Amino acid sequence: MTNYAQEILISDAGADERATYRKLIRQMPLTLRPELNSELAEWETLFPFERSRIREFMRGVQSFTPSTLAALTEPLRKLEQTMGVDRWDFSEETNTLENASLLARSAYYVEWRKEVQRIYLSIVNAAHSSEPPSASLSRIVVVVLPQNLPYVHAGLWDKWGGKGVEVSIHGDPGRVTELLLRGMPSVPELLRQKNGYEPSDLWLIDAEQTLTSVFPNHVDAFSINCPELQPLRERVLERVNTIPKNIVVSDATLASIRKTNWDAWWPNNLAGQPSLRRFVIDLYLSGNGALVFSNAFVQWASSEAIRRARPRVLFARFGIRAKPKPFTSIAIFENQSLVSTLPDVPDPQGSAVDASILARYIFLSVERYPESQQTAFLCLSESARSAYLIFPKAYKGNTAIANAARPEQIADWMTGFLAKS
């Protein structure tokens, strides 16, 4: 049994812990409460990293005496008074669109953000003083721009700011992913050899079903792909499209969608994965195109997985979208197969432009967190037979990978890097 499964089973034992946390949250300024309360409310389905982050934050809060905590938060309380938060219809229990809208249109929004960041940093630093964070493990992220997206080698990596090295692939570029997921040693095998391995350490996010076909194991990994999620996506989209131009009704509708039992629409492979199910619903309801375009889904899912789960390994594979249809394309958030009788026509060029920037956005998401210091990032363009490898900033090991390499050599380097920690 994985640590994660054990933690789910003993989650009731955490009730006291959460009650303590709720008391601590009540000591915080009003505008800090919704985020913390909503995470506590979803405790059962949080990823291990999210739980450890909350524990760390609460440990930091507890390390302050009441008077020092009051002094730390006083400027924000005063700012909230100036902003008139007490006169707002502001939810303390959960993040709402209305909360976000009220804060964003306040004349003091920028100041408010600075204060929140200052408090957060002080608390996290206090937590680190009382218990330093454990040493990080090496991680890899692999992004695949598949064969059907047309790229040429020249200029392909120009926008990546020279952060990595270009490697021409001599051989079948599709082999790199296969070797990583099924080779000897494979990435899943390497992960399983480590203590404390759990499914949220390995993510496979795919616009199509290629990664699933290479690694069909849904027990040891968090694996999601657009075709299998399509029935669910269409139902959620239908519900989202009922939202009128009214922020209060929108919040109520979104809350209702979250509470809906979607069991009939989940793919079988997500059975028994409540955290992953919640993640998918959160993703669909947080915008950023996840409900509309498969490549936007892949990017946003990857960025959110990196933010919320800090996986050891993440594979993301883009795909191809259809061309917008005349007339119906203006209602792009509608189900195009229902509103137009025209058959879908693939748009490889447009999809390639989209996937190119979205692949870079996944790297930029990695870069945002401390774990990037231990993360090797590989982007593969199968049609250009080109790879772009970005070493972690702090990496002192072998960076002498040839500018031309066989798939086996690339996979060896990646697995070698992952095995080091």
Place this chain on the structure above:
Amino acid sequence: MSLSRRELLTEAAALLVAQWAGAHGVAESAPSISDRKVVLVTCGGMRREDTFASSGFANIPHLTQDLLPQSVFYPFLRNDGVTSHFNTISSVLSGNWQRVDDWGKTPPQSPTIYEYLRKAMGLDRNQTWFISSNKALTSQIGSSIVPGYGPNYGPNVIFPKQLLISAVVQAANQGRPVQSTDRSAVQSDIEGFLNSDNYDGLGWSVGGESSSLDSFTLGTMRQAIEDLVRTSAPATGDEFTYLVAAEVLQRFAPSMLAITFSDMEVAHFGSYSLHLSGIATMDRLVYELWSLLQSMPAYRGKTTLFILPEFGRDLDGASTNGFFNHRQNADSTRLTWMMCLGDAIRTAQIIESPVLQTDICPTIARLFDLGSLGLPGHPLPGLCL
């Protein structure tokens, strides 16, 4: 990538100088105040790197090659307000930073240029129009609730794209997929919705209290629908908005017309290629609009055209997911550009000094000689007002 102020200016200046030799003539003398017209075009969020920068020129060939050489160009226009659609556009229209409900539930808290104009000049409502592609707006955008002003002094507000969307969605809801292979078949779907007199659902406000269109306005919409069905151009929301605006110009010759384009807002759904395509559509439509104005005696030599993005978009790597959104407090989102063409231009030039979106309302007020309105902004430099 974000361009430095100097790089942007250098690139814009190089374009201007290179093309100045072929510059078009400018009006020699100003028309009388009562003849003056203003057309204000605001577009959704576009980053400078995708427009007025070496990496973006290819997306806006008409703006850079045809219009820049005859314009006053402001490379540093700033949005210091809330970078949402309703708040930004109402700030531009009112000359005050608005901080109201993002979803258009609340009207602007200070009078709009429409109210000032109609009250001071006694203009009929049909002399002032607001035509928008943006579905985040409502009819509240045109007028405030300030005593002495308000809806009685507001413009006609219409959302053509919403009409198109509603027709498509209604057809789908009734189990009648839009036969988009046959453009003429689409016409009946759109007209059917137009005749259903449910304009509240579209957020319109035309001709005062009535929710039904008078025959003249209905004819305007029908003509625009016919034009949309006949055109070989892509059937986008902005294309339809342009065609409606063109019909309004020809039938009503309004003194003040604001148009908003929003095809580029597909960026919210994460398609960068479709976002760039929306920018290219805006570029073409703005050029067509300018050409149309030059072909109409009611407008040629009397019209000042303002073109500006509402804001940029967030930086690559921002926690707000880069080009998808426009929420970041950064130059990539707040710093944008503006181009002015026509009547108020005496010398094509680039005005390097920073200007604010709230400077636009007092500029239009000055063009119409409305006197001091006590607005916080200042008339734009470089224009003959």
